[in-house]
Amino acid sequence: MPASSPNSAVRPRRGPCWRGTASRASIRPATSRCSPASGGRAGPGRRPGRSPARPDPPAPPRSKQTCVGKPALRSPGFLFCRRFLSQSRVPLLRNLLSLKGYLMSLVKRAVLLVSGERYLVLSITLCQTALVSRLLTPEEVGLSMLGVALVQVIDGMRDFGTTNYIIHEPTTSQQSARTAFTVLFALSLAFAVALFASAGLWAQLYGQPLLASYLRVLSASFLLVPFSGPLMALMRRDFQFASLMWVNVGTCLTYAVVLIALALLGFGAMSFAWATVASAAATIALSLAGRPEPGIYRPSLQGWRTALAIGGFSSVTTLLNRAYDLLPIFLLGRFGGPDLVGLYGRAQVVSQLPDKMILGSLGAVILPMFAADRRDGRALAPTYLASIGNITVVLWPVALLLALIAQPVVLVLLGAQWLASVPIVQVLSLASMMTFPAMLTYPVLLASGGLRDTLTASLIGLPPSAAIIAASASGGPLAVAATQFVTVPLQVGIALSFIRRRVPFSLADLAGALRISALVTVATALPPLAVIALSGRGFALTIPQGVLAGFGGAGAWLVAMLLLDHPVAGHVRETVRPVAMMLRARVVRVGR
Numbered sequence: 001m002p003a004s005s006p007n008s009a010v011r012p013r014r015g016p017c018w019r020g021t022a023s024r025a026s027i028r029p030a031t032s033r034c035s036p037a038s039g040g041r042a043g044p045g046r047r048p049g050r051s052p053a054r055p056d057p058p059a060p061p062r063s064k065q066t067c068v069g070k071p072a073l074r075s076p077g078f079l080f081c082r083r084f085l086s087q088s089r090v091p092l093l094r095n096l097l098s099l100k101g102y103l104m105s106l107v108k109r110a111v112l113l114v115s116g117e118r119y120l121v122l123s124i125t126l127c128q129t130a131l132v133s134r135l136l137t138p139e140e141v142g143l144s145m146l147g148v149a150l151v152q153v154i155d156g157m158r159d160f161g162t163t164n165y166i167i168h169e170p171t172t173s174q175q176s177a178r179t180a181f182t183v184l185f186a187l188s189l190a191f192a193v194a195l196f197a198s199a200g201l202w203a204q205l206y207g208q209p210l211l212a213s214y215l216r217v218l219s220a221s222f223l224l225v226p227f228s229g230p231l232m233a234l235m236r237r238d239f240q241f242a243s244l245m246w247v248n249v250g251t252c253l254t255y256a257v258v259l260i261a262l263a264l265l266g267f268g269a270m271s272f273a274w275a276t277v278a279s280a281a282a283t284i285a286l287s288l289a290g291r292p293e294p295g296i297y298r299p300s301l302q303g304w305r306t307a308l309a310i311g312g313f314s315s316v317t318t319l320l321n322r323a324y325d326l327l328p329i330f331l332l333g334r335f336g337g338p339d340l341v342g343l344y345g346r347a348q349v350v351s352q353l354p355d356k357m358i359l360g361s362l363g364a365v366i367l368p369m370f371a372a373d374r375r376d377g378r379a380l381a382p383t384y385l386a387s388i389g390n391i392t393v394v395l396w397p398v399a400l401l402l403a404l405i406a407q408p409v410v411l412v413l414l415g416a417q418w419l420a421s422v423p424i425v426q427v428l429s430l431a432s433m434m435t436f437p438a439m440l441t442y443p444v445l446l447a448s449g450g451l452r453d454t455l456t457a458s459l460i461g462l463p464p465s466a467a468i469i470a471a472s473a474s475g476g477p478l479a480v481a482a483t484q485f486v487t488v489p490l491q492v493g494i495a496l497s498f499i500r501r502r503v504p505f506s507l508a509d510l511a512g513a514l515r516i517s518a519l520v521t522v523a524t525a526l527p528p529l530a531v532i533a534l535s536g537r538g539f540a541l542t543i544p545q546g547v548l549a550g551f552g553g554a555g556a557w558l559v560a561m562l563l564l565d566h567p568v569a570g571h572v573r574e575t576v577r578p579v580a581m582m583l584r585a586r587v588v589r590v591g592r
Contacts, residue, residue, distance in 0.1 A: 138418070196219040516564050
């Protein structure tokens with residue numbers, strides 16, 4: 001369409017490029033260096049009650065376009081809204097055209113990059129899990145999980161919230177990163193020495209002599225983490241998710257290669273320990289390549305009180321939640337044995353696949369997104385409810401589908417020696433559907449000034465939940481897994497009560513955000529249930545039957561999303577359309 005068409009418009013790339021006055025028939029872009037020429041007629045340049053506007057400058061030649069874009073037809077309503085915003089006396093409204101588009105494109109790009117990273121990491125992890133589960137016994141896997149559980153609890157204290165301090169600060173300089181590195185390294189050194197010295201005591205407590213060597217090797221990784229943590233936090237804060245993607249993918253690939261190689265060489269459970277050290281070293285190298293700022297390694301204690309003030313509450317909260325999550329491993333290892341730990345741990349790995357595919361993709365973006373809303377003075381409730389709806393429309397169907405086809409999934413990922421974990425996978429998958437607000441709780445409370453509420457909520461909900469788990473430990477892994485049907489609703493209810501104090505919204509608003517997700521979940525379950533009913537084997541499906549049920553559920557999910565017009569369906573269209581156009585173009589070229 002020619003540039004002089006009344007309905008033509010070119011979206012500015014960045015900045016409030018649209019200003020001035022216009023008639024009802026046309027909208028004239030400003031003649032700044034980032035605006036293309038427009039040949040439309042200018043209006044009279046004034047409105048009743050306002051002083052006359054300056055005369056319109058002559059339009060530059062059409063060839064001097066400096067913004068990238070093509071004219072496009074716009075509806076009258078769109079043109080009226082844009083004219084109203086561009087002529088508003090309120091600066092925020094004038095800037096809304098460019099600001100909103102820029103922020104949304106930034107968040108979408110971050111989500112796409114993090115999603116791509118998560119799927120690459122997930123693919124590598126699944127291949128590694130499938131191979132290692134066939135090379136090692138449940139006892140060896142259980143021993144490694146017991147050692148990792150102990151290290152993860154200590155790791156929650158070691159971090160002390162320093163990475164969140166870097167993201168949370170309104171202005172972050174290299175000085176604050178140096179302070180975070182200094183605090184993190186001092187804590188890591190102290191905990192590494194403590195873990196190395198107490199390794200023998202832990203081995204005696206669980207009756208596993210090899211556990212002492214395992215913990216001593218893992219203590220070395222504590223000294224490596226401080227050299228990569230602050231750099232990765234800076235990448236997250238500045239939305240450098242492309243660099244962060246390659247760091248995480250490279251780290252995961254290093255871990256998988258070293259683990260598989262050592263398992264083939266007969267290192268047994270120690271393969272996990274040495275792979276952890278190798279991946280920590282790879283993270284340092286990749287972080288420096290993605291963000292070469294070695295200056296942050298110069299010790300500094302300037303502002304350390306602020307770092308500890310933020311880190312204190314977040315670290316205690318992280319420690320409590322992490323210890324609670326790993327409590328089943330500790331109890332089963334103490335009163336059962338490494339084989340029961342291995343069964344429960346591998347069931348957790350399989351049941352957490354939906355969480356890693358969906359929530360893991362958003363986790364790295366949610367905290368910076370809420371922090372940006374807080375810094376810009378925007379309300380958090382719409383973002384929170386929209387995030388809830390986007391999470392559940394994928395999490396619920398995938399978790400339910402996994403529970404229905406758990407046996408073929410276990411056969412493919414773990415092998416026949418792990419079939420005893422199938423009922424545990426089913427229970428944990430169904431319980432995970434109730435955890436949808438968990439990932440949003442900490443970011444939204446931190447952004448709304450309720451950092452202490454995270455600790456208070458944990459102190460209220462975790463003790464009774466831990467008591468319920470401890471009482472069921474004697475019943476084995478399945479009994480421990482079943483307790484989540486009681487403990488998860490309790491903790492979710494407590495968390496929502498604290499969130500609604502800081503970010504007001506009604507239960508009707510929450511139900512509205514979940515309504516379409518529930519309908520999509522029901523539609524997704526229909527094809528797998530039909531396969532189960534026709535198979536005559538119940539939930540003990542074969543691998544081909546599981547594949548049929550899985551593809552049927554995925555197709556039903558996509559159709560339901562499109563028919564119900566969920567917002568995620570728009571993102572699916574935006575992702576699929578370029579791929580479809582590229583494939584169509586290739587088919588046309590081949591046909592010629």
